[in-house]
Amino acid sequence: MKINDLAVRIGGQAGDGSLATGEILSRYFRRIGFYVATDKDFPSRIRGGHTSYAIRGAQKKIYSIGDRIDALLSFDEDSISLHIDEIEPGGVVIYDNSRKDIEINREDIKKIKIPLANIARKELGIELIKNTMALGVISHLFHFDEVIMKETIKDTYKNKSEKIIEENLRAFDIGVEKSKGLPLMENYSLQILRGEDDTLLLMGNEAIGLGALAAGCRFIAAYPITPASDVLEFLSKHLPERGGVAIQAESEIAAINMAVGAAYAGLRAMAVTSGPGFDLKTEGIGLASMIEQPVVILDAQRAGPSTGLPTKTEQSDINHAIYGGHGDKARIVIAPGNVEEAFYFSFQAFNLSEKFQVPVIILSDELISWNKQVVKKFDLKSLKIERGKLELNPSDKGKEFPRYSLEDDGISYRTIPGIEKGIHLETGDEHDIYGHITENPVNRVKMMEKRMKKIELMKKELFPSIVEGEGEVAIISMGSTMGPIIEAMERLPKNIKFIRVRTLFPFLDDVKENLKDVKIAFVVEQNYLGQLEDLVKLNTGFRNTVGIRKYDGRSFRPGIIERKIREVMGW
Amino acid sequence: MKINDLAVRIGGQAGDGSLATGEILSRYFRRIGFYVATDKDFPSRIRGGHTSYAIRGAQKKIYSIGDRIDALLSFDEDSISLHIDEIEPGGVVIYDNSRKDIEINREDIKKIKIPLANIARKELGIELIKNTMALGVISHLFHFDEVIMKETIKDTYKNKSEKIIEENLRAFDIGVEKSKGLPLMENYSLQILRGEDDTLLLMGNEAIGLGALAAGCRFIAAYPITPASDVLEFLSKHLPERGGVAIQAESEIAAINMAVGAAYAGLRAMAVTSGPGFDLKTEGIGLASMIEQPVVILDAQRAGPSTGLPTKTEQSDINHAIYGGHGDKARIVIAPGNVEEAFYFSFQAFNLSEKFQVPVIILSDELISWNKQVVKKFDLKSLKIERGKLELNPSDKGKEFPRYSLEDDGISYRTIPGIEKGIHLETGDEHDIYGHITENPVNRVKMMEKRMKKIELMKKELFPSIVEGEGEVAIISMGSTMGPIIEAMERLPKNIKFIRVRTLFPFLDDVKENLKDVKIAFVVEQNYLGQLEDLVKLNTGFRNTVGIRKYDGRSFRPGIIERKIREVMGW
């Protein structure tokens, strides 16, 4: 009996509506009080090609769809060939045989064939509604609460016409009806846990957008790119009504430089992108470092290099985020591990950037950016806007304001255009305390030290690693891999210390401390070269590491991690 | 008595002609059989501002202007205030007091005041010719060979009019004449060593240009930027007569992509730039990695970040050269340490890029790029063009040529447009062996491994470190710092092992080997963050390092290194 944990994969051709169906299902899970994790898999084309969406709901906190699925809802043949082996013994496959009937070779699962598309066409005249019908089938098989499910459907389509809502509810009912008599999934039990309804279901990109809004970000410039576009899209909708500006720039270069301009003019500003666009922002981010402008950049990593696999996940921009750009420069690079952190990191990114007057790079990955998770409503009361040394009413300092005055902590007072007595220059050339260009070597040394000093200072306020468990064997990771790692740990027979790094630059000393009694560390990451592993080695001196790496564009499963650790440790 | 080693600094306002005078002096040194090292110091503006040029000639091989100068030729007050303390006791200052007379406060040097500009104006009617006149003064004081000097002057101006040559020779003679009676520098002796005249005097940028020409490079695309423009300028002159193309692109992005296009079309192609432009090339270099195109990129480093100090030297693009760009990618990064290597590395860069089908980055720095050194005529006989797996006559492989066939060494056969039976696709998206886009995970893994495998393979053919000396104390460096380091070593009382790293990526194993018996290593580099030091730590595990760093935009002097090592070692 599997209790309160169900993973469903919905697969079909792009356009079959798998994503929409998954959306309703994940909303249902939230409503019954479950946590949710999802994983999209679709090709970089618009129509056709196999697409699938995995949704898992569970009572316990989850961040991964897990190793296997309990139900496969398949609208095409590819779904079967690609995913049939993924079904847990005792699970079920539902196959829409309207297009074609096929042989399904597994004896240990339930196999249901039903011509959903045909029924939909016949009964409602709309083939596409087969999706909602399929939800009816699943609901019946797994004893879903039909009332809550229908509420969910209604709410999901609440911006659509009455007619559409009616049709979908009808489709759902037909699905339930048609599955009467099918063998029920008695080995699954899903309770209704819903208590206080204080949760939200959202993906990382939405959380980042919300975090930015909450932080008073009032400017976003971006150029569309998967998987970062959602943030631009979200803010394009929500910024204008807050007096902010969302602008789709002519390129990523334009975008970062616009954002730097906005920051210079005093707005909290951000630019969002992914790999190829991140490359193009290199020079602009360097300018921000040099003129000490607070600006926030999101790099939602996808599989590289070059155009790579645009709709697939990876964690291979770590090096560029830290080291990208010529010259020595100060910046902050933080990596949220889940949707909740995506919100808070996004919020804090603006505080950090203004406090330290540096660009802050949020490094997410496609999986976090798109993974829908259930989070507690954000604790806005606990948050505070900190603008650092922003000087809105400077006292008279003479004709020019010493924008780059040499303060003990390396952070100068900042004024912005429009402020009386704040006039000064800013330039990416080396400059004196008024921002005027100078090539004087003594000044150069002072200014370099002023800017670099911030690196030590900021360490105190950055996000330390999250450590779970104790032991001589450690797992180190960053970003979205935390989900499968936690589940792998649960299955492994011995104690493991899990160190999840959240600040990549400057690298914090706590990782070294945490490795003190560790004998061997597995570094789990989604790239080929072991970029995180190198970072750990360099910064801690700890060298007995074993890389667990994945670079096929698909996310980790707990089993991969579990197996590799068992193999190396002989467990 | 100082024998066969003389350092002269010529200083004045930009436009005073210090650089031209230095040019003649350095040519003279070559002609008498000396080695030469030079160091330019001028501001990022066109007229005005203090400019100075240090030229040293010596019988022994030198790569640095050394700690102190023997003669200061000064056309402005700044030259005195900035450089008077640099003069070796027993040396001389020659001050042109035409503009203004000033007090020179040093008792341990000879002080010569002479109104050169006034004399030049009076006797020849051209004030600017004071420079050549100054050469006459120096020649007389230091017993130069006047015949050779006059030959040098003639040859330097050989493309100018007869009149100009005559005037300069006259000016020289007047200089000699006017210094009759001045106290001679009897404590210096410069012999005429000239034997076979088999040497050249050139700067790193020229050597890189020549190396490219020799290697059959027939395409350069670049956007002007200090200090890389010389290479574009040199090749703009010399490529067309060889049927090649030099194109000043609309931006660095255009330049790198043009070069990639040229490489794709089969020409040996390069793009040259410095920091800000190097940032902009990030995406294009990533494309070259992904489609496995051989292309050569020069980054002539200058002081960053951002626009920084455009005419000052630094070594702070190491990280970007190695790590810049999203995703995992293969490339080669090599760093010549002197002008001779600049030639050979440039030549070999083309071979390496074609053999391994990767972008090769030559990392020079402003000092090497501009430092004029005397080198033996290049041994062209010893060189060979190796184009790797370029397939000019492929056998029939079907409709599409398997451009990305999976060979044991990861290197596929390459065809280029125009070749029969070679048709295929190339794309920065992940692709199959014919270059067609595919998102298949199994193919992805194979292709990543194919591309990454080359990293190990290429290690065998890259430039190992140059090791000089033995001992438990090591110095590690890269690039132009070798000159001052060698001289510092000569002065230090104990044995030192000097490891000069020449290949930065992939990092070779020899550095680790060489550090086996070393107890402490000083890493000398021109940046703040210790980019080379981190690289050594990461790749060798050796952690007892001490950084000797400079980041004021001016080059190292032996004394700085010597003092720091004495201090740390208690020597």
Place this chain on the structure above:
Amino acid sequence: MVNINLYDRDTPTWCPGCGDYGVLTALKRAASNLGLDPTKTVLVTGIGCSSKINSYFYSYGIHTIHGRAAAVATGIKLSNPELEVIIAGGDGDAYAIGTEHLVHIARRNLDVAYIVMNNQIYGLTKGQVSPTSDEGFITITTPYGSYEKPVNGPLLALASGATFVARGFSGDPLQLSNIIEEAIKHKGFALVDVLSPCVTWNKINTYDWYKENSYQLKDHDPTDKKKAFEILLDEKFALGIIYKKEEKTFEEKVFRKFVHSPLKPIDVDLSIEKIYDEFR
């Protein structure tokens, strides 16, 4: 004339009804009429739905990065002027992120044809506003309507120095193939802006809309530059060859001496010794 099937390659994965099918058909027909040799032809594209066209057209092909096709093509053409180099891509690719290269390839008058498949939207990234979208156009990134005047691609090219400027419509592949044929034949830089509907994301600028908002150029003298400017200032889209003038191409100017063939083996260039004199 060559059998048109010679140019078949992978089956397109564009959405059913996508305008780009018409462009592909027209390109194949033009190639066939001109007898283009796939071995000597390079189709250079950027990134976007439209840029996938070289997966569907048989010849040498390079699918580069977003916006940079023109720069890559410049390198190719200058390295081997005997190649027929054709550039293709979307409106975002050419007129947003690729703007600078378009302007400069035009003023160089490089002898290549550039086919812009203009659907007034970002197709591959799922329906964001494009530089050619009309003011007020609602997309996911302009939920309150676009605030920007559209880029007029052919006008931009003409102002930059293009010596051939034309507009076609993928709903009329026959005319389009004629235009493309002329563009390829033209010695110099030829821009062909093709109205090519995106049936998935752009529900405004449909086939019908384009039919209503375009007209055929008649009795137009394409050598009349002033007239060409006037036509391009029209509200409606003129279809046909708008401007055409023979001028020396970039390659003709650059290669005054001789052309180095990339198709031949090379040796160490000993002639550099002649330069040594500069360094003595």
Place this chain on the structure above:
Amino acid sequence: MVNINLYDRDTPTWCPGCGDYGVLTALKRAASNLGLDPTKTVLVTGIGCSSKINSYFYSYGIHTIHGRAAAVATGIKLSNPELEVIIAGGDGDAYAIGTEHLVHIARRNLDVAYIVMNNQIYGLTKGQVSPTSDEGFITITTPYGSYEKPVNGPLLALASGATFVARGFSGDPLQLSNIIEEAIKHKGFALVDVLSPCVTWNKINTYDWYKENSYQLKDHDPTDKKKAFEILLDEKFALGIIYKKEEKTFEEKVFRKFVHSPLKPIDVDLSIEKIYDEFR
């Protein structure tokens, strides 16, 4: 009118005789006539000799990176439309590496003035060819003469949608200051291309050469767009305001609701709770 000395800052380090002195004088005069408040003015520049102008003009100033001044200025102006934002820089900055931003800032009709100090050469990097250099022009990177037709900056801006296009000459700072004044006053994007000789590297396009190769616009109706195109196609440089039209600015279109002032303190935005509904 404000005392012109208010705008004094550092002493320029341009070469004696550089055309940019005339531009600086004209800008100061225009500012003084308009009574610009240095506190509310931002002079945004790129990189180049010309781009150093904000070191010499007293107001808020940001000297950005090569080619990106227009993008930075867009961010500034959209963040605080009450600021007077002026962009200045060289021909390389605006018409080579900055091409894309020029085209797009023009079509957006952002209310800023952009002064391009066009010396047809790269000054700061010591005399390489520029996008506005004439064909055949010999420089250190074009020892055999340039192979490219020059970019016509004002034409490019006009074709891109600029609502104010003018050309001045730094040899005539009085007219130039009038033009700059008009450009700043103009509501919308104003491009002022200034013929501004580089006395050090460009020995062809000198003050005298410009005098011979330019003419004053007379009796020209700047609202006549077709005529404006014609004028810009002239071989000789027309001096004066070539085109001018009032259109809604980008800011006016964007800020339909209210403007968020960057000059006020901010609090955590609790209103995001209203969006929570989307996530349930």
